[in-house]
Amino acid sequence: MSGLLTRTTIATMTALLLGLATGAMGATQTVPFSLNGSGALLNSPVVFQGTIDSGPMSPGLFVIQIDDAGWPLDDPGTPGNERWNYLLTNFFTYDNTTGGQHWDGYFPKQGTLLPPVTWRFGKNGDRLGGVIRYLIITIRDSDADGMVDQDELANQMVAANFQCHVEQSGGAYDGWCGIGSANGNLEDFDPNMDDLLTISVGNLYLRNVSCAVHADEKTWGALKQMYR
């Protein structure tokens, strides 16, 4: 099935590219991946990192970082966790569907671009990177009490749409950009330890034409040229 998907995807992407690339011939490729790593929203900085376990970027390393500027740290002198309360209030919403009570969290905040969630894949000299929008984290309220209990954090679900920026691609992927999607879970068994992040399935759909340069890079490039 995945072979059929890949062929169809390549055909569609190529057709799309040929239609839009103003005459330039483009190529596409699919980069499947799975990830295993650790990190925690309660850490500062918020960094999830680990290994790329399948696909052409394996064995490689990944880093997913959420900009936590402005997030409070926990005050160990108080009974509650100020950082967790801040996250729950600002990024999660409660769905009170009977029998399916849960929280959905969006990073960046839903409807915004902040805080940025960035990602990097690396294997030897090959590099891919960009932003994630959105990283969705779902926590089931198994006892439907409206409170996040520790056992409810033991298995959270995650889903992510990836944006691959050309200026962060390198090595075998130099000049490539694209989008992707992935899903998995996040396990938090102990609040004093990092969570375990597993991305079971992910795919990046890359192209080597119509890769507009990141706006910040454009600005910086223009500034550098001005002062040269």
Place this chain on the structure above:
Amino acid sequence: MKKTAIAVVAVVVALTFGSISAWAQVPSHMVFDVGGTFNFMESPVFIDGSVTAGEPLLLGGYWNILVDDTGWPGDSDKQARWDYLSASYYEPNYDPDSGTWTATFDENTTASSPQWSCGRTGIGKMTGTATLQMTVIDMDADGELDTDERSFIVFSGTLIVVKNGEGVFAGYCGLGSYSGSSENLHPEEFADDVFTGSNILDIEDCSVPNENVSWGHVKAKYAR
């Protein structure tokens, strides 16, 4: 003759209950692939998929998400419906740095949470709610969502399994996540999108209250 009939019935009964018993082994972690079609230009918005590989209990079964389109223009004027969808879900969620739009469909953005169901006839059914996000590329980087840019979409989301399943899944609850991509060869005609994806589910028997399960674990621990 009578003995033979009784023996045949006994064998049939044994096979029947034997097979049910075998099917009743519901794994706590399930991984499977899905594929199918959807069309947000038609009401109701029904992501109509089937399980194409993976978990034997679900293989050949169905996998669906129903997105609540209450308040959207009807499907008789597809252009008007697309304009609404674009203006309400995609355009406010443009990322100029990435050249992408990401629309989200969940309890915050639709009249009610998307409804998810999965199962297989003769085996059982699971239902619940879902989040769904879909990303489209701005290929010509003009900030306008052009018709041909709707040709390719990536999507992902999370799932909640509510304890109202049927068959072998009766009493089970849990959660899951999925991701994939879709293609549309004729977006200008508002044709169906064809999608493929992957899904994981972590479920448990919730017919026993949590307290009892916990107490059972505690007793088992100290009974050694």
